[in-house]
Structure formats: C-alpha cells, structure tokens
Amino acid sequence: MTEWLVSIVPLFKTLHLVALSVWCGGLIALPMMLSRHGSLISQGDYKIVRHRTHITYTIIVTPAAIIAVIVGTWLIFLRQVFVPWLFAKLVFVALLLVLHVWIGHSIVRIAEEPGDHTPPSPYLPVTGVLACATAILFFVLGKPDLDGVDMPQWLLEPRGGHLPFAIPSR
Numbered sequence: 001m002t003e004w005l006v007s008i009v010p011l012f013k014t015l016h017l018v019a020l021s022v023w024c025g026g027l028i029a030l031p032m033m034l035s036r037h038g039s040l041i042s043q044g045d046y047k048i049v050r051h052r053t054h055i056t057y058t059i060i061v062t063p064a065a066i067i068a069v070i071v072g073t074w075l076i077f078l079r080q081v082f083v084p085w086l087f088a089k090l091v092f093v094a095l096l097l098v099l100h101v102w103i104g105h106s107i108v109r110i111a112e113e114p115g116d117h118t119p120p121s122p123y124l125p126v127t128g129v130l131a132c133a134t135a136i137l138f139f140v141l142g143k144p145d146l147d148g149v150d151m152p153q154w155l156l157e158p159r160g161g162h163l164p165f166a167i168p169s170r
Helices: 002-034 043-079 084-112 123-142
Strands: none
Touching: 002 043, 002 084, 002 123, 043 084, 084 123
C-alpha cells in the first residue's frame, strides 16, 4: 500500500498543476469575457457572450478549482507538509477563491439584470488573480524560510488523527 501511495504522488502533483493552471487561466479570461457585456452590443451578441461566460465558469473553471483544492489538500497530507510557507500559500489560495466567487457573482448579476448591471473593469480581478497566482508560485517553488513568523503550534504538527491508509515516509 505504501509503494502505491509513493507512486501516486507525482500523478497528484501533475493533476494539481493542470487544475491550478486551468483555474487561474479561466479566472483571467472570465473578466475579459465579462467586459464584453456592454449596453452597446445587440441582444443576439449579448445572449452569446452571456452563455459562453456561464458555460466557461460552470463547466471549466469551477470544476478545475474544486479539483485543485481537493488534490492540493491530499498532497498536504500525503507529503506531510506542515511548514509556515504552506500556510502563507493557503492565504493566497483563499484569496483566489474569493476572486472566483466575485467573478461568479458578476456573471449571475449580468444574467439576472441584463440592462441594469455593468460588469466590473477587468483590470481589478485580473490583477488580483495574477498577484495570487504569482504569490502561490513564489511560496511553492521558493519555499521561503518563515521560521521567524510565530505560528500556533497546532498548525505546525499533525493532530494525531489517522488517515485511512499508510502514509509514505519522505
């Protein structure tokens, strides 16, 4: 069982990277798509753009976000990574989730209030997504030494619970 878990970690890492890339790419593309929801476009064009933003959000971006979060969580426990840089990375993942929800809220408001709601400028959400993605990459690839930051002890060690399978050693 342990060998199987050791062999699946690279697959999980690849799946996580792909899902995170699709998620971030979608969160960059969606505000650009939302900016096409202007009052000057025809009803037919409005319907096409609204349908495409809705499909992109619900069929591509949201499942990628769910996969990225679930696989990333599994990787934390499989690799037993309980270090301060991980928690800093999780703050930026949480901010990425907030941006995801905000963009989804804008898509819903545009669908429900076609003439009354103007989408936000794409620069703010795109800048936020790029900042979060850059910070996530910085923490994951750089693994900076944040030992000087005081973290609660309960965040730095496992709680003593057992996973339903054997955990491979590092």
